[in-house]
Amino acid sequence: MRIVTWNVNSLNARIDRTVEWLELFEPDVVCLQETKLADDAFPTQTFADAGYESVHHGQGQWNGVAILSKVGLEDTRAGFDDGGEPDVDARIVWATCGGVRIASCYVPNGRSLDDDHYQYKLAWLDRLAADLDQNTSPTDDLCIVGDYNIAPDDRDVHDPKVLVGATHGSQPERDRLQALLDWGLDDVFRLHHEEAGLYSWWDYRGGNFHKRIGMRIDLLLTSASVTKRAQRVLVERNARKGKDPSDHAPVLVDLAGQA
DNA sequence: ATGGTCGTTTGACGA
Numbered sequence: 534m535r536i537v538t539w540n541v542n543s544l545n546a547r548i549d550r551t552v553e554w555l556e557l558f559e560p561d562v563v564c565l566q567e568t569k570l571a572d573d574a575f576p577t578q579t580f581a582d583a584g585y586e587s588v589h590h591g592q593g594q595w596n597g598v599a600i601l602s603k604v605g606l607e608d609t610r611a612g613f614d615d616g617g618e619p620d621v622d623a624r625i626v627w628a629t630c631g632g633v634r635i636a637s638c639y640v641p642n643g644r645s646l647d648d649d650h651y652q653y654k655l656a657w658l659d660r661l662a663a664d665l666d667q668n669t670s671p672t673d674d675l676c677i678v679g680d681y682n683i684a685p686d687d688r689d690v691h692d693p694k695v696l697v698g699a700t701h702g703s704q705p706e707r708d709r710l711q712a713l714l715d716w717g718l719d720d721v722f723r724l725h726h727e728e729a730g731l732y733s734w735w736d737y738r739g740g741n742f743h744k745r746i747g748m749r750i751d752l753l754l755t756s757a758s759v760t761k762r763a764q765r766v767l768v769e770r771n772a773r774k775g776k777d778p779s780d781h782a783p784v785l786v787d788l789a790g791q792a
Numbered sequence: 793a794t795g796g797t798c799g800t801t802t803g804a805c806g807a
Contacts, residue, residue, distance in 0.1 A: 542807085543799055567807090569800070594800055642807060682807090736807085737797035780798075780807080 534604060534631050534788045535559070538678035538751055539772075540566040540639070540734070540781035544597075547779055548576060554772055555583055560785060561604045562630045564637035566680045568597035575599065590626040597623050598639050598679070604631035615663045624657065625679075633759060633788075634669060638679030643700035651700060654682070658709035662716060671717025675756035680734075680781065682750055683710050685720055688729035689749035701748060718754035721786055725766040733768050734781045742773055751784045762788040 537560040541547040544565065555563065563585065568575065571593035580587045580601050590611035591597035600606065610627040612620050624639045638661065643654040661677075669675060683706045687693040696702025714720065722731075732747030741747060755763065765787040773782040 546799070567799090595806080644806080734807095737799095739796045741796095777798095 534561045534633070534790070535785055536562040536564070536633070536635070536676055536678070536753070536788065537769075537783045537785040538564045538566070538637070538680075538753060539783035540680040540751060540779060542567050542569075542779040542781065544568040544570055544576065544599075545574075546777065548579065550772075550777065550779075552579065552583055554769075554783065555585075555601075558769065558783075558785070561602065562633075562635060562676075563599075563601040564635065564678045565599040565601070566597075566637060566639040568599055569594055570597050588626055588628055590623045592623040595622070596639055598626045598637045600626055600628045600630070600635055600637050602628065602630040602635075606630055613660050613664045614668055615660055616667075617660060620657070620660075625661070633674045633676050636677045636679070638677065638681065640680060640682045642682050643706070645700060646698065646703060654700070655705055655709060658706070658713075662709070662712050665713070665716065671756055672758070673756060674758050675718065675754075676759055676786075677713070677718060677754045678752065678784075680750060681710065681752045683707065683752075684748045684750055685710055685723065685752070689732070691730070691732070691746045691748075701750065713754060717756055719757070719760040721753050721755045721760050721763050722749070722766045722768075722784060724760065725763065731768060732770075732782075733784050735773060737780050751781055753784060753786050755786070759788065762790055764789050
């Protein structure tokens with residue numbers, strides 16, 4: 534079973550490239566972020582024609598997340614179920630696909646350490662942890678993926694200095710990611726690749742992709758039973774090349790066993 | 793040293 538996470542940076546702008554990539558890589562489960570669509574504008578039929586059931590949680594213009602599946606799409610849920618107020622943004626959607634509980638997450642960017650949006654980012658990560666603890670168990674088959682907007686450690690950025698005094702590498706952010714790992718999830722890409730310099734996002738500006746200036750911020754967090762099944766994990770960086778790419782590349786994992 | 797590009801959009805903002 535092949536699961537992929539991909540921040541497409543507008544599905545309207547990226548629909549042709551997205552469908553072509555799905556035809557090429559034939560993933561079973563696809564978690565999309567930054568669709569930037571209202572629910573009634575989501576191309577459900579386009580994905581159905583490509584063989585996917587889908588669930589979308591969008592708001593139009595900004596944010597928006599989706600899960601596509603060829604292996605069933607059950608118990609879908611938009612947003613948090615932690616007893617709190619509804620999230621102000623459309624940033625997480627859930628489904629059970631092929632026996633694995635999946636979440637597609639678009640963690641707030643944070644903007645800067647002194648911005649209210651940074652406090653929202655930290656609170657959002659706390660809510661994700663609470664939601665997981667209330668509604669799932671580390672012994673479940675879990676794959677909580679998406680654009681976390683956190684570089685887990687200094688290997689995950691071209692120059693650690695760019696994270697000093699900035700979002701994406703601050704200790705409070707990394708502490709919250711670590712809390713998810715301590716609860717019972719693994720950064721499965723990192724378990725398969727120890728080296729520095731493997732990124733999933735490159736700024737559009739300055740030819741950063743070709744200069745290999747980027748960050749690894751798109752993560753596949755898997756519970757132990759899923760980690761154990763992971764045969765291959767990779768960033769499909771070819772998807773960042775060519776005409777009109779997203780600024781993120783897809784990250785995929787292949788799991789042993791039937792869906 | 794600065795800012796460099798895309799997306800939402802048609803004037804700035806967000807990333």
